[in-house]
Amino acid sequence: MIESRPKPAVDPRIERSRQVILQAALDELSESGYGSLTIESVARRAGVGKATIYRHWPDKIALIADAFKLLQQQRDPELVTGSPREKLERVLRHVADVVSDSPFSSCLPALIEGAERDRAVRRFHHHFQTEARKPTIALIADGIATGDFPPRIDPELAAFALLGAIFFCRLMTNAPFPEERVPTLIDTVFNSSG
Amino acid sequence: MIESRPKPAVDPRIERSRQVILQAALDELSESGYGSLTIESVARRAGVGKATIYRHWPDKIALIADAFKLLQQQRDPELVTGSPREKLERVLRHVADVVSDSPFSSCLPALIEGAERDRAVRRFHHHFQTEARKPTIALIADGIATGDFPPRIDPELAAFALLGAIFFCRLMTNAPFPEERVPTLIDTVFNSSG
DNA sequence: TCGTAGCGATACGTCAACGTATCATAAAGC
DNA sequence: GCTTTATGATACGTTGACGTATCGCTACGA
Numbered sequence: 001m002i003e004s005r006p007k008p009a010v011d012p013r014i015e016r017s018r019q020v021i022l023q024a025a026l027d028e029l030s031e032s033g034y035g036s037l038t039i040e041s042v043a044r045r046a047g048v049g050k051a052t053i054y055r056h057w058p059d060k061i062a063l064i065a066d067a068f069k070l071l072q073q074q075r076d077p078e079l080v081t082g083s084p085r086e087k088l089e090r091v092l093r094h095v096a097d098v099v100s101d102s103p104f105s106s107c108l109p110a111l112i113e114g115a116e117r118d119r120a121v122r123r124f125h126h127h128f129q130t131e132a133r134k135p136t137i138a139l140i141a142d143g144i145a146t147g148d149f150p151p152r153i154d155p156e157l158a159a160f161a162l163l164g165a166i167f168f169c170r171l172m173t174n175a176p177f178p179e180e181r182v183p184t185l186i187d188t189v190f191n192s193s194g
Numbered sequence: 195m196i197e198s199r200p201k202p203a204v205d206p207r208i209e210r211s212r213q214v215i216l217q218a219a220l221d222e223l224s225e226s227g228y229g230s231l232t233i234e235s236v237a238r239r240a241g242v243g244k245a246t247i248y249r250h251w252p253d254k255i256a257l258i259a260d261a262f263k264l265l266q267q268q269r270d271p272e273l274v275t276g277s278p279r280e281k282l283e284r285v286l287r288h289v290a291d292v293v294s295d296s297p298f299s300s301c302l303p304a305l306i307e308g309a310e311r312d313r314a315v316r317r318f319h320h321h322f323q324t325e326a327r328k329p330t331i332a333l334i335a336d337g338i339a340t341g342d343f344p345p346r347i348d349p350e351l352a353a354f355a356l357l358g359a360i361f362f363c364r365l366m367t368n369a370p371f372p373e374e375r376v377p378t379l380i381d382t383v384f385n386s387s388g
Numbered sequence: 389t390c391g392t393a394g395c396g397a398t399a400c401g402t403c404a405a406c407g408t409a410t411c412a413t414a415a416a417g418c
Numbered sequence: 419g420c421t422t423t424a425t426g427a428t429a430c431g432t433t434g435a436c437g438t439a440t441c442g443c444t445a446c447g448a
Contacts, residue, residue, distance in 0.1 A: 011446065013394055033307050035229020040435060049396045054437065109310040112365050113227050116303040126368040150385045157359065157375070157382040164358030165351065171306050172361070174320040181351070188351040191344045191385040205416060207424055234405060243426040248407065 014056075020046045021053055025067035030106035034113040037064065065120045068111055072128045075104055077135065084143030085186070088162075091136055092182045096166050100176035108170065133159055149190055161189050208250075214240045215247055219261035224300040228307040231258065259314045262305055266322045269298055271329065278337030279380070282356075285330055286376045290360050294370035302364065327353055343384055355383050 024046035028037045039060060043050045057063040075098065080090040099105050115122040136159045143149035149158075165185055169177035177185075218240035222231045233254060237244045251257040269292065274284040293299050309316040330353045337343035343352075359379055363371035371379075 011394065013445070017395080033229045033311055035227045035231075035307075037229075038435060039437085043396095047396085049398085050436095051397090051438080051440095052395065055394080059437095109307045113229075113303045113307040115365075117227055117230075122368070126366070129366045153382040153385060154378055157379050160359035160362055160371075161355035161379070161383050164360070164362030165354035166358070167366070168354055168358030168361050171309075171365075172320070172323045174316070177354075184348055185351050185355070188347040189355050189383050191347060205424065207415070211425080232405060233407085237426095241426085243428085244406095245408080245410095245427090246425060249424080253407095 017048065017052055018056060021048055021056070021063070022067045022070045024048075025063055026071055026103060026107060029064065029067060029110040029114075030103065034064065034110040034117065037110075039063070061118050061120065064114060065118070065124070068107075068114060068121055069124060071104060071107055071111070072124070075132070077132075084139060084146055084148040088136070088139050088143065089182055089186060091139065092162055092166070092186065093179050095163060096177045096179045096182055099166050099170045100179070105170065105176075112171075133163065136163065153190070158189060162186070165189075211242065211246055212250060215242055215250070215257070216261045216264050218242075219257055220265055220297060220301060223258065223261060223304040223308075224297065228258065228304040228311065231304075233257070255312050255314065258308060259312070259318070262301070262308060262315055263318060265298060265301055265305070266318070269326070271326075278333060278340055278342040282330070282333050282337065283376055283380060285333065286356055286360070286380065287373050289357060290371045290373045290376055293360050293364045294373070299364065299370075306365075327357065330357065347384070352383060356380070359383075 021042060024042050025037070027045060028042050032041070037060065039050060039053055042063070043053055053063065057066065078091065078094050080087045082090070099108070111121075111125060115125040137155045140149060140153070140155040140158050144151055144153065144155065162185060166177040169175070215236060218236050219231070221239060222236050226235070231254065233244060233247055236257070237247055247257065251260065272285065272288050274281045276284070293302070305315075305319060309319040331349045334343060334347070334349040334352050338345055338347065338349065356379060360371040363369070
């Protein structure tokens with residue numbers, strides 16, 4: 001039997017522990033934040049012995065980095081169809097929804113803090129955000145090409161403005177960006193419709 | 195002598211301690227973040243006895259809240275003149291500058307984290323940001339009234355988009371928003387010029 | 389069915405920060 | 419000058435997290 005991955009027959013207990021611990025770490029990050037997370041509280045929350053955590057991760061930073069990676073992977077991109085304007089609206093509605101209320105949203109302050117303090121977190125945070133932005137930028141470029149959007153705008157800057165407005169609202173005001181306001185936001189930034 | 199404020203003749207040592215300690219707290223927030231700040235490290239950095247801090251603040255949260263208040267007050271608003279477009283450009287250049295490199299910028303992640311964890315920090319953070327946004331919104335509304343800006347845009351949303359792009363860049367990418375790109379940002383959001 | 393190995397629980401010594409108390413020093417105010 | 423008072427330094431007991439070690443237990447794989 002030729003198999004490229006011999007499947008090292010990993011003990012399922014290992015993977016189960018990993019998942020339970022990482023999820024508990026995310027819950028802790030959401031509740032206590034980056035600087036106040038402790039291995040012991042994660043272990044308590046996960047219903048796991050401290051030693052089990054140290055078996056899988058050398059230190060707190062490695063655990064947090066893995067937890068954030070899991071968080072990023074949980075943000076599934078949404079496939080949308082329709083006109084560029086319709087696609088953009090759906091994508092931004094989804095972003096507004098996720099940024100308003102989701103595990104990602106509740107961990108966002110801790111993620112920002114983590115990226116500021118730890119090089120590894122910062123690296124994949126920026127990398128992942130860059131990747132997550134690409135479809136939006138491409139969407140805007142498409143819309144310009146088809147004439148749906150004004151021709152002179154800079155797609156990257158437009159994406160910064162649209163996404164930035166939503167994130168800004170979450171972090172700097174007392175109310176998240178309401179999904180229903182997405183069309184008006186697009187109208188404002190693209191100065192279209194009426 | 196009639197004086198509305200009798201000046202309670204406060205011992206200058208008290209005010210000096212307050213300032214030194216608050217500045218040290220800001221430095222700690224910038225370096226260690228919200229959750230990892232300790233009273234002892236602030237005392238060490240300020241060259242002050244621990245007891246002096248406890249004499250002035252009941253706990254860590256009160257100290258941090260006061261430190262953030264000082265930080266906000268240090269952001270002096272800039273008075274600008276010229277056409278609405280020129281004024282807006284100068285204001286946004288100033289914002290891009292402050293958000294890229296300043297005590298405010300280096301404390302921003304800690305401020306976001308602090309606002310998430312502590313109700314008092316959150317309240318004045320949101321309040322101050324709302325106040326700081328008002329001139330920009332008014333500026334945009336003025337520009338619409340004078341015909342410098344497109345008539346149909348929502349001034350508040352436009353401000354969210356412009357400011358949001360700058361903050362988004364600081365927090366979600368590996369490079370702060372370059373000041374020189376402010377004109378292009380305005381052009382993109384207002385779809386004007388060429 | 390049996391040996392292996394990952395597990396939870398627990399105990400351990402270490403360390404750092406907590407918040408309080410004390411004390412001489414020195415600056416402030418009269 | 420003399421009293422008051424805020425200060426820096428230091429010591430204190432307490433707490434909680436660190437990271438390691440041990441030990442039955444049991445799910446796994448053969």
